[in-house]
């Protein structure tokens with residue numbers, strides 16, 4: 001089989017790297033397509049070096065632009081490559097414009113699309129990423145979700161559980177694999193102030209950095225933390241806006257804040273693992289923080305990673321100056337709270353996500369389930385019914401008996417993923433049956 005992998009930005013390169021390693025390990029044929037959305041050395045090439053990835057076979061070179069312009073150029077470029085390369089599967093990761101573009105193009109060419117990190121939802125349509133997630137999931141064929149919660153999000157949008165694989169997040173694979181290398185190779189620790197506690201900061205979300213008032217609030221809060229050593233690798237979008245809003249100089253002249261260029265992955269992992277606390281609006285860093293046992297303060301009003309908040313490792317503070325200041329002070333002064341946040345259980349798995357993803361793909365391919373075929377039989381309506389099960393029977397046995405699909409299982413009022421071996425006795429289920 002031949003797989004086309006699409007990447008375009010820093011987090012996609014990082015989180016797809018373990019999948020690429022696994023594909024290479026198993027000798028599967030693949031092509032790597034870079035959309036070129038991130039193009040600065042420190043936003044793209046640096047990660048190919050750090051993660052020892054092959055140079056992409058195709059670079060569409062879309063560069064920066066409006067959403068419409070960027071997505072349209074990506075779709076055109078991806079379509080050309082897929083039409084000439086004819087892969088058996090297209091893989092996308094996360095929630096960037098590349099993911100939506102790849103999923104729409106693959107879907108319309110009847111090439112199955114595998115979405116890594118599917119099912120995340122912030123339920124906030126002002127985020128471009130939320131639109132990308134929903135559209136990509138509507139067009140995909142096989143879903144690799146990090147948690148049961150994300151699987152259930154998909155089921156409630158009508159995706160069949162049989163196409164969903166709960167794998168954990170490949171970010172954990174990447175963290176575990178690369179922290180060891182980072183400890184040997186990175187010398188970022190030599191630049192840290194040993195006298196002060198380290199706070200790593202990143203932000204790049206449009207809701208924060210494109211909005212003068214919110215950016216001003218966050219900057220004002222940062223100015224207060226004179227007792228901390230704040231290392232701030234600044235995303236290019238953020239540099240541009242800090243300068244436009246005349247805030248860059250304000251931060252630069254403070255000795256407790258170090259503004260630096262975005263750093264490589266090995267340096268970032270080491271920086272994060274040495275941090276007392278991380279403050280961020282990044283999706284990936286919320287996951288890495290809980291993986292590396294670093295309490296996280298998230299500069300957002302919602303998150304598509306609610307598992308980190310539920311586990312106790314992450315606190316949402318929005319862009320509210322007082323909330324930011326109070327939360328940092330509270331976490332650093334209350335040892336019980338700090339310990340609870342530091343020891344929060346990682347919901348994103350044990351570093352085997354990429355292995356599980358490739359196992360699921362090969363299994364589906366062997367069973368001929370990855371094809372998108374024209375219908376051969378006339379199908380009736382689908383009936384969704386709610387049923388209480390009284391007998392000792394598991395999901396798989398019940399589906400075979402009824403020739404139907406168990407969509408969701410309720411344990412009391414809790415929605416559960418219909419794992420094949422889950423016993424249904426005394427549970428309510430929603431059943432889909434074609435008539």
Ligand code: UD1
Pocket residue numbers: 009010011037038039040043064065095096097098128129204235236237240
């Ligand atoms: C993109 C993704 C976002 C992801 C982030 C990871 C979308 C809609 N957004 O946001 O989901 O979290 O990447 O970092 O896909 N720029 C440079 N050099 C570069 C890249 C960008 O200078 O190599 C500047 C340009 O001025 C550009 C701005 O950064 O206009 C924003 O870049 P863009 O790729 O549009 O979005 P990100 O904010 O990076």
Ligand code: UDP
Pocket residue numbers: 010011014202204233234261262263264265266268269281282283284285288
């Ligand atoms: N990262 C990095 N260098 C930096 C900042 C972040 O290597 O200077 C890594 C970080 O470890 C994480 C990823 O970039 O894996 C997160 O990317 P970003 O915050 O840009 O995007 P998001 O995850 O929000 O989509």
